[in-house]
Each structure stands twice: as C-alpha cells, then as structure tokens.
Amino acid sequence: MARARFNRALADADLSAIGPLLGPDVILVAGTDSAIINGRKAQLLAWKREFSARERMIYARTPDSILVSPVEPIAMEHGHWQGVASDSGATLASGSYSAKWRESGGAWVIEAEIYLTLA
Template sequence: MTTEADLSIRLTRAAFNRALAEADLAAIGPLLAPDAVLVTGTDSALLSGRKAQLLAWKREFAAPERVIYTRTPDRVVASSIEPIAFEHGTWQGAVGDRIIASGDYTAKWRQTGAAWLIEAELYLTLG
C-alpha cells in the first residue's frame, strides 16, 4: 500500500532528478533542508548544508563532460511517530548513454509543512 508520504517523497525525488538533468539549481534548493548533509559514494566527501550542495552541483553542471545523476527509489519507509522517512534505492551517474558509476543510496526526509525535504543522503558506489 502506498502512503501519502511514500507518494510525496517519490514525486519530490522525481522533481530532483529532473532538476539534475536540466542543471536547474533554482529547483534543487527548495528540495533540500537548510542543513542537509550528503556523503558521496566513492570518496565519502561530506557536503554539509544546502549552500555547499548547491555549490557542488553548480561545479558539476559546468563540467565539460557533465554527469547526469539519477536516483531511483526502491522503497520509502515513513515513521508513524515523527514526520520523517527513509528512502532506499539505487543511483547511477551517466554521460550520455554511458553509465560511469552506480550504487545504492539512503536518504532521510523530514516533512516541513506540506513539503518533504531531504535532510541527509548517503551513497555507496558499487559499479
């Protein structure tokens, strides 16, 4: 059974994926909590805060061979006692049709008003 949280998070993730594909920083910002944390998959670099993530994405978008990252949720687990949820899934980075990296990820979300915001993401590179 799909819960309201599950559907909202999947729709927000789809919007995030579109923003990455379109290099749309303005669309990414509102999807991240102000203190959002991201731990990258290969070197475990820590990006702490919305501003740090937006700067990193800005650099990624300017790269001569731009990688398009896509996250695909497998499941979303919402807490029954707090407005928080975990998203588990797979990710990939591609240049054109060539996948250059992929793996698993987990994201923690928090509902703020009607919106679900990403608080933390942790990536594992497997390929």
C-alpha cells in the same frame, strides 16, 4: 514525487529547483571518496560545479523502498543510483543510497543522503 522533481532538476541542471528540496542543514556523503557536503549552500555550490563540467554526468536516484514514520514527519528512502555521461548516455558510475526526508511546511525536504559506489 519530490525524488522525481530532484532527478528532473539534476537532468535539467536546474539549481533553482534543487534548493527547495534540500533542508537547510542537509548532509550528503559521496559514494566514492566519502566526501561530506554540509548544508544547502554547499550542496548547491557542488551541483553548480558539476553542471558546468566539460564532461557532465547526469545522476538519477531510483527508490526501491520508502518507509514513512508513523510517529514523526520523517521518512527513509533506500534505492539505487546511476551517473550517465550527458553526451553519450553511457553509465559511468552506479550504486546504492539511503536518504532521510522530513516534511516541513507541507513539503518534503532531504535531511541526509549517503551513497555507496558499486560500479
């Protein structure tokens, strides 16, 4: 459900909905240039720039598997992603990803994501 909320927030360009889904020290490794975005604040700034781009892309992540640890409040998500043009809906980029989640205070937050651009 948290992934669905994140996808919805990206589609709606809703920074206030993204923040609570990110751990304070979240790490994102981008798919094409392997840029590293460290921390919630940095990631929110990156999304703010993305949302204000003239030719904005809308990203969606679709989980293929989620493995929840039986011994710690953590989970690993693997899936595929795509970025589509907001004006035409044409797919401009896609690939695979992995995300590590942690349950904190009754909510699941992303601790790390790594993306691989395949097309």
